[in-house]
Amino acid sequence: MFENLSDRLERSFKILKGEGQITEINVAETLKDVRRALLDADVNFKVAKTFTDSVKQKAMGMNVLTAVKPGQLLVKVVHDELADLMGGDTAELKLEGRPAVILMSGLQGSGKTTFSGKLANLLKNKKNRKPLLVACDVYRPAAIAQLKVVGEQIGVPVYSEPDSKDVVAIAEGAVREAKAKGYDVVIVDTAGRLAVDEEMMIEISNLKNSLHPDETLFVVDSMTGQDAVNTAKEFNDRLDFDGVVLTKLDGDTRGGAALSIRTVVTKPIKFVGTGEKMEAIDVFHPARMADRILGMGDIVSLVERAQEQFDEEEAKRLQKKIQKNKFDFNDFLGQIEQIKKMGNLKDLASMIPGVGKAIKDVDIDDNAFKGIEAIIKSMTPKERTSPEILNTSRRQRIAKGSGTNIQEVNKLIKQFDQTRKMMKTITGNQMAGMMSRMKGMNIPGMAKR
Known part of the structure; x- marks a missing residue:
């Protein structure tokens, strides 16, 4: 970006x-x-x-x-x-209601529905909240179905009334449902339009007046540049929203929206969307974004993402296996899965100071691990746990089963052996100390977990 x-x-x-x-x-x-x-x-x-x-x-x-x-x-x-x-301080969500209500607003195509799912996923997995998604887009064909697909993907229920066109009644019904079933955050996905129009403004204003939401967020496609800023101003003049969400910040965006919107509407950017995956959502940190714009990387965010995937019990289990030289392809596959959960690979690499510029013209595909995963998954359970039995005939069978060739299989096994030897040279105590230091890092601007 x-x-x-x-x-x-x-x-x-x-x-x-x-x-x-x-x-x-x-x-x-x-x-x-x-x-x-x-x-x-x-x-x-x-x-x-x-x-x-x-x-x-x-x-x-x-x-x-x-x-x-x-x-x-x-x-x-x-x-x-x-x-x-861009706002100076990081702007946190204020969720004080029981349930807390978040009202989403924005134009059609800005990414409201996808972002609603991402936010629900973040609140559920990182804030230990119990969210309920609400389908209040009653005009767009298949809008309710889309939100339900998103909800299933992240394991969050969706409240809808398919036969009703009264969005205020639907939202009020969702709040009653949340109170009855113990959901503590209600995220209301609303209808967008191709342009700002009076009908839409009246509807979203009525929703806000009825729900008294803790947060009203304006979702905008950052790739639309100054159009995004102008639209935000029109919405804010009518709706007086609490914060901005910039989506598609991983795309070919020039940055104008992120740099202008705070000054024009005097409301903070609270979140950014950085990809299609449900995990591709970041809290907006102005100072860290300034670091990235000036090519300084964003090592704090990189450490935070790593910490989110860090499982202390799993780390202890791996330490014991490494000490006994028992680290196997199942463990290797597990580490790949953790890296993939951290987000877009090129985005992660660009957080390392000095790397962003070096890889700006390099295409790092999110499917970079696909071949490796195919090779490992073509192994038998015994082959994964006992790599030493991988003779020539087994390697040929694995290559055929994974749709690769013998050279690629040999290369992966060689890399795996080198990784295992390198890990063996690090004692369990050194690894434990490194992990605990990482866990307890007190970096300015980074929230303690």
């Missing part, structure tokens, strides 16, 4: 490279290029101008330490201003 903007900003900062000090002339030249980069990224013109004026004022007012180069200082000022531009 934001690859083009990151490249443009990097080129802008090179104007100051080699300069001995910050002057009004070289800062003005650099920031002129920064403003162009922001406008090319579809950032609102007024927002871009105010941003660069603020950066210039702060940069010129700072005493430059001899150890800090002018270019480094400007990157720091731009980073802090970018974080402020």
Whole structure:
């Protein structure tokens, strides 16, 4: 995400490279290029101008330490201003009602239904909440069926009244159902339109007035750039929503919506959607997003995702197997599954500082593990637990069964043997210490779990 903007900003900062000090002339030249980069990224013109004026004022007012180069200082000022531009602090969901009610709003095609499922999945698995999805899109063909498919996928029930067109009555019925059956969060998926229209606004306003939701979220497709910002303003003028959700941030987005929307509607971005999977949802952290825009990676988010998949009991079991050199293909397959659950592979790699730029033109397919999984799953249970019995005839059978060739099978087995030897050199105590340190990390900006 934001690859083009990151490249443009990097080129802008090179104007100051080699300069001995910050002057009004070289800062003005650099920031002129920064403003162009922001406008090319579809950032609102007024927002871009105010941003660069603020950066210039702060940069010129700072005493430059001899150890800090002018270019480094400007990157720091731009980073802090970018974080402020996107909201500064992370905005948390406020779910105080019993049940708490979340009302979704947005245009058709913005991704409301999918996001409703992602949010329910996050609340269920990471916040130990018991969500209920509500189908209040009574106009779009198969909208109720779509939400039910999403609900089945994540194991969350869906409340619907297929014969009713009264969305207020449906939503009120869902709240009664939640109270009766112990659901503590009600997520109301509403109808979208192809454009903002009076009928839609009246309907969503009536829903809000009836439900008094804890949170009203506006879901917007970030790939629509300034159109997204303009639509958000129209919705906010009528609905006074609590926060913004940017979907499709993993696509070919220029970043304008993320950088402009907070200033234009004065409401925080609360979540971003970063892929199609139900796990592809992130809480929006302005400072971390500024890191990524400036090519600094996002190691804190990477550690958090790893921690979410970390199972202490499973880790202890694996330590014992590694110590006895019993780590097998079943364990290897389990580790692959954990990595896949962490999210889009290219997105994960780009969180490592310096890697994002290196892989920007590299296509990392989410199916990168498909061949490996096919090979392992073509093994018999005994072959998976006892890799040493994999002779030539067994390898040929596995290659045929997995739709690969003998070279690929041999390569995987060799890599597996090398991995097993490397893991054996790390003692169980070292691994336990590393994991516990990771678990107890106190990184600024990272919530304790």
